[in-house]
Amino acid sequence: MIVVTGATGNVGQPLVRALVDAGEDVTAVSRRGAAEVGARIHRADLVEPETLKPALDGAEALFLLTSSDFMAKGNIHDLMAVVRDADVQRVVLLSSQGVGTQRHPSDLEDAVKQSGLQWTMLRPGNFNSNTFQWADMVRTQRVVEAPFADVALPAVDPVDIGEVAARVLREPGHEGGIYTLTGPEAISPRQQAAAIGDVVGEPVRFVEQSRMDARARMLQYMPEPVVEITLGILGAPSAAEQRVSPDVERLLGRPPRTYADWAARNVVAFK
Numbered sequence: 001m002i003v004v005t006g007a008t009g010n011v012g013q014p015l016v017r018a019l020v021d022a023g024e025d026v027t028a029v030s031r032r033g034a035a036e037v038g039a040r041i042h043r044a045d046l047v048e049p050e051t052l053k054p055a056l057d058g059a060e061a062l063f064l065l066t067s068s069d070f071m072a073k074g075n076i077h078d079l080m081a082v083v084r085d086a087d088v089q090r091v092v093l094l095s096s097q098g099v100g101t102q103r104h105p106s107d108l109e110d111a112v113k114q115s116g117l118q119w120t121m122l123r124p125g126n127f128n129s130n131t132f133q134w135a136d137m138v139r140t141q142r143v144v145e146a147p148f149a150d151v152a153l154p155a156v157d158p159v160d161i162g163e164v165a166a167r168v169l170r171e172p173g174h175e176g177g178i179y180t181l182t183g184p185e186a187i188s189p190r191q192q193a194a195a196i197g198d199v200v201g202e203p204v205r206f207v208e209q210s211r212m213d214a215r216a217r218m219l220q221y222m223p224e225p226v227v228e229i230t231l232g233i234l235g236a237p238s239a240a241e242q243r244v245s246p247d248v249e250r251l252l253g254r255p256p257r258t259y260a261d262w263a264a265r266n267v268v269a270f271k
Contacts, residue, residue, distance in 0.1 A: 001025040001060050002169050003088075005046060006065030008034055010129045014162030015063060020172060027055045047074045049082040056086035061169050065094040066108065072223070076111040083115070086135045090118040092169055094161070097125040097180055101240050103229050104220045108180045122165060124181040125153040125241060127235070128262040131192055138204055138270040144193040147214035148235045152186035154244045164251050180245040184256045186209060196213040199267045211235060 002019055006012040007028035019026045020038035028039040029052065047070055057060070062083055066074065083091065091110050098104030101121055112119045116134045134144045161181055168174040169269035187195075197204035209217075213232060218227045233241055248256040263270075 001061070002061045003027045003029060003055050003059045004039075004063045004065075005029045005044075005129065006063075006067065006094075007039070008032055010127065012063075012065060012070075012103065012156035012159045014159040016162075018163050018166035019169070021271065022166065025049055027059065027122055029055050046070045046079055049075075052079070053082055053086065056083065056088055059088050061101040062088050063092050063094070063165055063169060068222075068226075068250070076108055078132050079115075080111050080115045084117060088117065090169075090175070091119070091164055092120045092174075093121065094165070095121050095123050097123045097182075097241065098119040098229065098233065099123060100178070100180060101151065101175070101238055103233060106245065118175040119126060120168050120176070121178040122168070122181060124156050124161050124210070127161075128151045128155045128157050128183070128259050129266075130155070131196070132257065132266075132269060134193070134196070135269045137168070138196055138200065142200075143203055143205045143207060144189070144196070146189040146193075147188045147209040147211055147231070148188075149190045149208040150188045151204060151235060151237065152188040152191070153234070153237055153242060154181045154182035154184070154186045155192075155259060156181050156248070157259075157262045159262075160248050160252070160256050164248060167251050179247040179250055179251065182243075182245045182256065185244060187259050192259055192263075195263045196270050198260070199263045200270050 002024055004012055004016050005015050008030040016028050016039050026039040027042050029042045029044050031045050033041055033043040042055040091112055095109050096104050099106050099109055135144050193204045193206045
């Protein structure tokens with residue numbers, strides 16, 4: 001059995017779907033309890049590790065996705081103790097590219113590596129789905145406001161992340177693997193807005209925010225240290241953060257999906 005945490009999110013949903021379609025026995029874990037048809041459903045909050053324990057009974061592998069709440073209030077060592085005591089053999093952690101570029105702390109990865117279990121790290125960069133934050137502006141004004149208009153990053157489709165996770169959870173040979181997951185090409189916010197305009201069938205005007213204005217908006221829903229790190233990546237990415245990784249194509253046998261493909265599949269959010 002494979003246990004998937006964060007099962008109702010942008011990555012968790014396509015991951016559960018891919019595992020169910022492949023005939024796997026899946027337990028989908030989330031705080032809300034909803035999940036893909038065909039999976040066993042378990043409600044748990046990783047901030048309280050004991051709530052996960054019943055879902056791990058008989059599990060061979062765990063996909064571990066932690067929320068911002070967990071980062072603020074959870075204890076990764078207590079969580080990994082519960083996982084280890086349940087005799088789970090393998091953990092696939094959704095980490096971040098920022099760990100590899102030393103922008104983000106490595107606490108989660110370190111705890112998983114030190115758990116004594118077999119592990120695999122997935123390190124995605126910027127998500128295409130981050131642009132859902134523009135949806136209301138696009139629907140009501142046909143405008144996008146964002147900083148760093150022409151700084152391009154190879155944003156990745158969450159469906160690709162889910163399919164990569166399904167592959168490494170199901171196949172042997174990924175123990176100790178660290179995979180950086182990106183899209184097929186670097187794309188700027190201005191280009192993303194144009195792609196949304198293409199799929200909604202009307203021009204979407206781009207308005208470049210100042211760093212200060214972007215910071216003030218982000219502080220409404222993100223802690224200050226996270227805001228500063230995020231603005232650093234978006235505004236002054238390193239060469240590694242702008243580089244297209246071969247890992248998605250190598251693992252899936254096809255190129256990563258483009259941002260235009262993501263926008264077309266999610267057009268209803270912007271109509």
